[in-house]
Amino acid sequence: MSAESTEHVLSEEIADQDESVNQDASPTKASAASRLEEEGDVAADYLEELLDIADIDGDIDIEVRNGRTYISIVAEDEAEGLEGLVGEDGEVLEALQELTRLAVLSATENRSRLVLDINGYRQERTGHLQKIAEDAAASVKETGKPVALEPMSAYERKIVHDAVADLGLVSESEGEGSGRHIVVSAD
Numbered sequence: 001m002s003a004e005s006t007e008h009v010l011s012e013e014i015a016d017q018d019e020s021v022n023q024d025a026s027p028t029k030a031s032a033a034s035r036l037e038e039e040g041d042v043a044a045d046y047l048e049e050l051l052d053i054a055d056i057d058g059d060i061d062i063e064v065r066n067g068r069t070y071i072s073i074v075a076e077d078e079a080e081g082l083e084g085l086v087g088e089d090g091e092v093l094e095a096l097q098e099l100t101r102l103a104v105l106s107a108t109e110n111r112s113r114l115v116l117d118i119n120g121y122r123q124e125r126t127g128h129l130q131k132i133a134e135d136a137a138a139s140v141k142e143t144g145k146p147v148a149l150e151p152m153s154a155y156e157r158k159i160v161h162d163a164v165a166d167l168g169l170v171s172e173s174e175g176e177g178s179g180r181h182i183v184v185s186a187d
Contacts, residue, residue, distance in 0.1 A: 033064065039104050039112050040069045046103040047073060047116075050096075056081030058118075069114040071100070086121045093118055094153055115155065126159055133163035133171075136184040140169055146185040151175065157182055 040062035051058055051073070058073040058081075075082050086093045097116040104112040117123065129152075136147040149160065157173055160182050164171040171184045 032067070035108070035110060036064045036067070036069045037062075038108060039110070039114060040064060040071060042104045042107045043069065043071050043100045043112070043114055043116075046100055047071065047096075054081060056085070058082050069112070070117070071114060072117045072120075074119055082119050086118050090121060090125060090153075093121060122155075125156065129156055129159045130163045133160045133184070134167065137164060137167040137169050140184050140186055144186060146183050148174075149182045149184065151179050151181045154180075 044060045044062055047060055051060075058075045061072040061074065063070045063072070073082060073085070084092070085096060087095075093116065096118075097114070100116055101112045101114060104110070104114065115122070132149060136149060139145075139147050152160070157180070161171050161173075164182075164184050169184055170187055171182050173180055174183055175181050
């Protein structure tokens with residue numbers, strides 16, 4: 001066999017291996033994406049039923065990004081019923097998100113990390129949390145002393161941790177249960 005034909009055979013073998021690797025990777029990505037889409041569909045059905053029972057109008061949007069399902073309930077006009085589903089400081093929204101995750105777990109037997117938003121509350125809250133992180137970082141840089149923040153949910157703490165890291169400082173969660181909070185420091 002000539003060097004040229006040996007090279008051709010090796011190229012074909014490598015191409016075949018690449019195809020099998022890609023075929024092996026594709027179903028995993030496809031199954032993860034389809035699992036997240038199924039998760040979104042189950043969550044949307046659950047929430048739609050809840051809205052119907054409560055006689056509240058709202059449109060449900062499903063988006064899959066960054067390996068997570070995001071569900072948004074929005075109303076074209078100011079729907080007081082939707083505001084009631086957010087509650088004071090988002091407490092009702094957090095509870096509803098957990099109930100929705102349980103509905104998904106029950107239907108799919110997979111734990112869900114879905115994020116529920118109602119009327120843009122989480123987006124607005126994210127801006128507020130980033131401002132809190134910036135203010136805490138400025139105080140730490142000015143005084144050199146750690147700053148303890150108000151207690152917040154795990155989702156909100158994640159947003160603050162990311163914002164503090166982007167500002168070049170360190171943050172740690174401390175406390176237990178509903179008193180769990182973040183302490184921002186220089187090191």
